[in-house]
Amino acid sequence: MITFLLCAVFTLLAILPLVLYARNRYFIDDLRQAFTMLRIGKRLVSYKKQKPLYTIVDRFLDKVTEHPHKTFIVFEGSRFTYSQADKESNRVARALQAAHGGLEEGATVALFFGNEPDFVWTWLALLKLGCTVSLLNSNIRTKSLLHCFSCCAAKVLVAAADLRAAIEEVLPTLQEQGVRVFLFSEDCGVKGIESLSDKIQQASDQPLSPQLRSNINMKSPALYIYTSGTTGLPKAATINHERLWQSSFMHAISGVRSDDIIYLYLPLYHSSGMLMGLCGAINEGITIILRRKFSASNYWNDCRKHNVTVIQYIGEIMRYLCNSPQRDNDRDHKVRLAIGNGVRADTWAEFLHRFGDIKICECYGATEGNIGFVNYIGKIGAVGKENFLHKMTFSYALVMYDTEKEEPVRDSRGFCIKVPSGETGLLVVKIGERTPFTGYAKNKQQTEKKKLRDVFVKGDLYFNSGDLLRIDNEGFVFFQDRIGDTFRWKGENVATTEVADLLLMMDCIEEANVYGVKVPGHEGRIGMASVMLKENMDFDGKAIHQHVKDYLPSYARPRFIRIQHDLEVTGTFKQKKVKLTEEGFNPGAIKDPLFFLEDKEGYVPMTQELYNAIADGILRL
Template sequence: MSQDIISTRDMMRSIPPVLGRFPSIARGLYYYLAKDNEKDLNLNKLIARNTRKYPNRPAILCDDLTVTWQEFDAWSNRIAHYLKNQGLVKGDAIAVMLENRPELLAVVAGAAKIGVACAMLNTSQKGKVLAHSINLIEPKMFVVGEELVEQAEGVRSDIKLAHDNPMLYLADTNTRNIFGDAPEGYTNLALEVSKFPSTLPELNQPVLMGDTAVYLYTSGTTGLPKAAPGSHRKFVRAYGGFGMLSLNMKPEDVLYCTLPLYHGTALLVCWGSVLAGGSAIALRRKFSARAFWDDVRKYKATTFGYVGELCRYLLNQPASAQDRNHPLTKMIGNGLRPSIWKEFKERFGIETVAELYASSEGNIGFSNFFNMDNTVGFSTAPYRLVKFHDGTRDPIRNEKGFLEEVEKGEPGLLLGEITKKWAFEGYTQKEATEKSILRDGFKKGDSWFNTGDVLREIGFRHLQFVDRMGDTYRWKGENVSTNEVENIIDGSGMVEEAIVYGVEIPHTNGKAGMVTLVPQKTSGDFDADKLLAYLQENLPAYAVPVFIRVTQAIEKTGTFKYRKVDIQKLGYSLDRPDDEVYVWLPKASGYTKVTPELIADIDAGDVRF
């Protein structure tokens, strides 16, 4: 890893390009460092600026549809009027379940204009998990796209919506002009919105920077998803920090986004960056490696939003003479592994990698402002990297009860200091918020947000991501809660014990889910495919374990805790001959029993997960 260390020469070489865009940097710092929660600096102000300066430039591109900034502002104003007419006021919330469509951004903007927050539901969720996510927020209304009505109907009797006409429907079409027909029991939102004026509604209370704009969901460590409120401040910081400081976005820029807009990386970072430049965001429902470069050329995209897995999928495509035949020069996101960083830049001609580190609920973020390789950049927020117990999120306290920092270059658990300026917005559940706070860390009375992530410093206060610790892992660009998956497996009636964790697969990003389980003794031979069918009914595809280890007993410590680290190290190997190991191979309809030959293929990268 020594080649990743940033030298003085590296730093000096990065400074002239930065100085060349000083005006943009000065403006970016103004927005990024804005700290007064009572300022009426909000999402609407950011949209209004572009409407005023670039009314006829594109704001959204999707398929063959173009929405200009003036059209987008008018559309979202009508939505704001409708919600206000329905009795919604500042502080209320609505649930939103739409795929990557212009309607999603219009609903978020319209609600935000009157101080109503949107709970951004994961479109892969269903059943108990979806119902739980909705009920956490206690929304007044539920906006559902035609493409997701079946999932919404599956939980309708289990959710609480505090409105006389709570179910709002958007047809799977360009609903600015084509309203479609709403199913029974739903209000046709597009039709109703069309009846309202395109001017900004008058408000009794101004929308302030500290008010909640969205709720984003994180798997967390306690089982079912937790809802993290995201204030208008988060949009403002992304606007200044990513759009201006990192990417220097301009009106002629187009950011291609295939990441789901219910994620903070897409909604806050990518869209926030677009807002900063008066640029356009080009949307695709779901990522396609084969269609990626054709889309980039179609939309004339100069920038794209990524997670590390997406970049690896692109690299896995056969090399082509067209690999550099595109206008893309910038990218923003997280999880780009050092092992493919330079290869990706060189093959596709990328000049700027604005790698970042942030979390939906956290009070700390890092940005690769100086465009260094293999780093999430640096942060102006106060933080520490501390010693931790291996395999956990728990920091080590010394004999005096205080935390200890790691040596420079050593991996450490990242903590963000909680101050008035760097507030921790936490979760809707107070107990979940408190669990993420460490008190009396380095002195009596201080408090710190425990990110649960391990990073290391590689020079000039630049950090490099190392690993995600504790009871979550990341797969297919999603955070997966081990407790959530364990709870679902326990409900199958097929197992006596189950422990879920993430395991590394060579040549992939993140960690694949794996469960070690003890089957019910009374159920006869264990039926892996029966379990798979049950999991697919109750979990998003990315949370279904890729591997299963069937064993007769799971070893525990003297205090009856699972030896999770030992099990994790075992991975999907066949080193325990009495165990059976299964794998859910790509495009397979069931689990396949693992053999030494199959392990060799997986380890060699011949199986593309």
């Protein structure tokens, strides 16, 4: 009898994997991913228990001790070891301390840089001093620059030398606010701007005391990263030290090794470049090949030259690479892993076919969001994969959404309605201790707008992601669209209200409705504006072009303008965008006058020939 029972038990154990595989063919992958997440979670718990708090700068210092002579950053022909980076950041910290006696733990300092080593040294220096760092987009100017600087209550601004002109434009206002401005130059010569490079050269490179940041905890703000929204101006998402750690673990989740070399060209002022890229690289102690900006023509040559094994991307990058001229050595590289988000299924497949067997680890998340998905399987087109541990950790759902009313659909009891498996819905995530939503700095109104109450039961509270997703019956997550007044173009979020406000500054424009439209062969949506002209006034294409060129970065300028007699609004006077978005910019289907932005000529009449050239990929946008 005992022998029979033992045989039965062993038989059940033998067939159990087959049963589990039959129900979920990705069971082993899910289990492996769950173990990875548990291991990372254990590390994070141990960091939380350490007194003082173990931060990313402590991780960096540990890597300095482990391999001081290992290359940390390669930039435009120069190499900097972990030890050199440590000493450079010590000099910057001491120079700032000497120049600004009030720069201490808890202070907020804004950085205004493009991608360069000085950005990294200054960020590390401020972390060593216990400061919170506000990362300003180096493309913003005037009104947006002042708004972003002011909304995080910073009293110190540190800028790159090549952004001096942008600083001078807003200097009078900064001086009125009592702001100290430091420029990375040896001699400035402008009253109100202090040089910093000369002070750094004279400063000591000796280590700073950890006591300078001894009161920092996991909930303390580490960074402010800006994200566009319905207010029309960027919002400062608060990234605390816990969130910073969570994002930096993306490298470990994706399989990055300590001997890898990563190619980093995404802006360090964005969450992808800073949190996943720089912080992720520090966490693993790897080498970074840092580049100022993306270049399709130099991309693979850089990868070959520096033996790059890991790349980061946004979807548009993949398309640019696929559209570049084919070469015989397209597969001649050592890249084995690509980490990022936003790549379309067709581009994904083409990228693999052309450039070889590279593991693509697509992920989903928002700078201010409280959930993330990772496609650890590699299924083409999916932004993530559910598993049992993920469902236990996060409480989320896809709910029905009314795109006309721009709100979730609610039942007779006033609760949201979950969509069936395989259908598209708005992603909402319960806000709780394990999934907090820290919101936006000095912007309670916009923080509240991202919260949904009474979602499934009275009194519950959820984060509104603003994204429409679909989850199939195997647990794969697919991004469908973005709702609200923000669209994405060239890897940047564009706030429609900000663009509309700028258009309304023109004498000839009475009303403006800005939205994003799809373009064949392109990720995201490109900017388009429907405008109503003032009575007895004509459309001034050249003046409008000069205006948007002066005030907006290239990715935010409306590429198409449609002239309408009246702009449609809803019953609550919200401008209707859905129909306009669907109609796009085809002059053959639209009777209203249409204009196209040519870089040299300004806004010119949109013709069928122009439309065909864009649709056929002859004219690149």
